[in-house]
Amino acid sequence: MAIPLVLDCDPGHDDAMALLLAIADPAVELLAVTTVAGNQTVDKCTVNARRVLSLAGVTDVPVARGADRPLVRRLRIADDVHGQTGLDGPLFDTEPTVPESPSAAQDVLIDVLQKHSTPVTIVATGALTNIARLLASEPALTPKIAEIVWMGGSTDRGNIAPLAEANAYVDPEAADQVVRSGVPFTMCGLNVTHQALVTDDVLARFERIGTPLARICVEWMTFFASTYRQLWGFEAPPLHDPVAVARVIDPAIVRCVEANVVVEAKGEWTSGATAVDLFNYTGRAPNAQVAVELDREAFWTRIVDAVTALG
Ligand code: BDR
Ligand code: CA
Secondary structure, three states: OOEEEEEEEOOOHHHHHHHHHHHHOOOEEEEEEEEOOOOOOHHHHHHHHHHHHHHHOOOOOOEEEOOOOOOOOOOOOOHHHHOOOOOOOOOOOOOOOOOOOOOOHHHHHHHHHHHOOOOEEEEEOOOOHHHHHHHHHOHHHHHHEEEEEEEOOOOOOOOOEOOEOHHHHHOHHHHHHHHHOOOOEEEEOHHHHOOOEOOHHHHHHHHHHOOHHHHHHHHHHHHHHHHHHHHHOOOOOEOOOHHHHHHHHOHHHEEEEEEEEEEOOOOOOOOOEEEEEOOOOOOOOOOEEEEEEEOHHHHHHHHHHHHHHOO
């Protein structure tokens, strides 16, 4: 039985690839896509999510717009990483055919959780604003969430501030609330997503697929490579977000350890830092599965297979 899944995202190049994996891998069933402001405004992220589903030929999965700003802070977008559209690279001369859902993300999340016969996994690949709001407004629905698997945080250093990863930094109050909620939580942070590098070999595998969709994937990853090279000097860019989807598809692809995680929301220099107590210095009980190691070959094979299957 495929694992029922909602993907809450801010596409974003790596979110786009996470969407394609969630759409096409037979181990999961994508029930809904919800968007959140982060890499770009929520308007642009929502158009981008619709674009990805349109390219994949998906017409039966709602795309619902979520929060346009963090819980309490001003939005900081990542146009330096993802460009003016949030998904720069290939140019499209038509609007995506998949429409935006008339319902807001919160309503779609509530509806999916209420109606699905078994608990649903939420994969979040952006700031946790929508999820924090959901948990705060609908505590009775938490048993209907199988787990929350998040691309965010880091066991070591950050990528937007010395100690903060971008999804944690954008809305640390939301991340703090979700981590403390008691809902089963898995964190796929930079320490593991930096093992998912789009090397030339990987790019060549996508080129060999030979379909128009695969070509677009190559163009997205090539744009992403250019900003990672320019901003951080990476030779190959890390494709963060599909790691969280891969963890759901096959837990063996992403090895995790149990640890206590807290999110710093107050620090003057450390806002958005994830303090991951890998060695139990604090004595606090573990509240998360923390990803530490990626099976690169299995990971890339799953994504290449997904894009191939979409034709
Ligand atoms: C995260 O930030 C965004 O730029 C990416 O889409 C990813 O979710 C990596 O820090
Ligand atoms: Ca993202």
